[in-house]
Amino acid sequence: MSVRTGTAAPAESAGATGAGDSMRTTMEKPNGDSQVGTEKGPFGRLVFGTGHDSLLGYSGDLEISFGYDFSHILELEGGVPIYWLSMDPKAVSAETTIPTSRYGSFGDGFFKLELAPDIDLLDYTLDIAATAPTGASVVSAGRGTWDINNRMQHEVRKPFNPYLELIFGNLLPATTRLARASTISGAEFQARLGNTFKLPHSTAFEAAFYEAEPLTGKAAGAALLPLGRTIQLSDHGFLGSVLLSHARWNVDITYTRSISNHLDGVWGTIGYRLGHLRKSESE
Numbered sequence: 032m033s034v035r036t037g038t039a040a041p042a043e044s045a046g047a048t049g050a051g052d053s054m055r056t057t058m059e060k061p062n063g064d065s066q067v068g069t070e071k072g073p074f075g076r077l078v079f080g081t082g083h084d085s086l087l088g089y090s091g092d093l094e095i096s097f098g099y100d101f102s103h104i105l106e107l108e109g110g111v112p113i114y115w116l117s118m119d120p121k122a123v124s125a126e127t128t129i130p131t132s133r134y135g136s137f138g139d140g141f142f143k144l145e146l147a148p149d150i151d152l153l154d155y156t157l158d159i160a161a162t163a164p165t166g167a168s169v170v171s172a173g174r175g176t177w178d179i180n181n182r183m184q185h186e187v188r189k190p191f192n193p194y195l196e197l198i199f200g201n202l203l204p205a206t207t208r209l210a211r212a213s214t215i216s217g218a219e220f221q222a223r224l225g226n227t228f229k230l231p232h233s234t235a236f237e238a239a240f241y242e243a244e245p246l247t248g249k250a251a252g253a254a255l256l257p258l259g260r261t262i263q264l265s266d267h268g269f270l271g272s273v274l275l276s277h278a279r280w281n282v283d284i285t286y287t288r289s290i291s292n293h294l295d296g297v298w299g300t301i302g303y304r305l306g307h308l309r310k311s312e313s314e
Contacts, residue, residue, distance in 0.1 A: 070103040072307030081116070082298030088118040092138065100309050106145050112138035114170050136167040139176070154184040176202050189229065194239075196223040199246075217247030219264065237272040266291040279304050 076098070081091035096110025114136040139162040146157040158180040164171050178200025186192045198221040225239025245264040268289040275282040284299045 070309050071100055073097065073099050074304055074306040074308070076108070076110070076302060076304050078300055078302040080298060080300040082296065084296035084298075085294050086292075086296075089116060090114060090118065091116040096141075096143075098143075100307055103309055104147050104149065107143070108145070109140070109142045111140045111165070112170075114138055114167075117170050133167075133169050136170050138166040138170045139163060139172060140165045152185060154182075156180075156182045158182070176200070178202055184227065192227040192229065194223075194225055194227060196221075196225075196239075198223070217245065220244050220246050223270075225270075233276050235274045235276070237274065238269070239271075240267070240269045242267045263291045278308060 074097070076094070076096045078094040078096075079092075080094070081089075083089045092112040092114045094110060094112040096108050098106055098108030100106045115134060117133045117136055141160060141162045144157075144159045148155060159177075160180075161175065161177045162172065163175055164173050178198060181197045182194060183196075184192060184194035199218060201218055221241055221243040223239045223241045225237060228236045228238075230236060243264070243266040266289055268287065268291070270285060270287040272283060272285040274284075280301070280303045282299075282301050285297070287296045287298075288294070
């Protein structure tokens with residue numbers, strides 16, 4: 032789901048959509064980059080992230096990706112996260128685990144498509160993300176994952192910019208950045224309803240509630256979960272994000288709370304875009 036992300040990454044991680052990814056199309060960015068060209072061209076992205084959640088502890092990654100802008104409404108991107116820190120729970124008994132730090136683990140390779148068509152009175156973005164199980168066992172899902180995020184937003188009157196996100200995928204919408212820690216054998220649906228409060232100096236605060244329900248299947252692939260912990264597929268909670276965005280870089284700090292699973296997570300990212308920059312992203 033996300034995050035990733037940066038597209039987090041977060042989700043959320045690369046395979047999961049997150050608040051920072053979706054905000055790229057909703058925040059105003061000042062014009063100050065002399066390298067703006069046509070709407071087509073290759074680009075690269077570096078996203079550094081670190082955080083903590085009450086399920087898997089501390090983690091951090093560097094997401095490296097390359098992509099191509101086909102127009103002002105369509106871009107493709109692919110890459111891989113490198114987890115410079117992750118927690119590896121090693122079982123001592125059926126009730127307890129000893130979390131051991133792991134360093135330098137490659138995550139699952141990912142592919143993302145973003146489509147943002149021109150629609151009057153509505154900002155609409157479609158994000159489709161998929162991963163392949165190419166990463167180390169401590170951070171890999173061990174199977175392919177996918178998620179589809181539909182985001183619709185409309186500015187009613189400042190500071191009210193309500194939005195609705197409808198998300199489908201086989202990633203659990205847990206608070207952990209390592210969303211691949213648990214996948215499901217079927218599909219999950221999540222709805223988010225929130226508002227983006229635009230602030231001075233290209234900053235914004237975003238708050239939302241979410242509700243998640245399984246469509247088919249059951250919990251599976253819980254190799255990264257500490258023993259004795261289970262995740263409720265029917266989940267609800269809230270999130271809040273502070274975002275600072277520029278034509279080439281962005282900062283995102285997000286707090287999430289899963290009420291059903293009693294989980295908290297805090298994650299921060301700093302992203303930088305290299306190469307081609309679309310005109311619409313500099314305005």
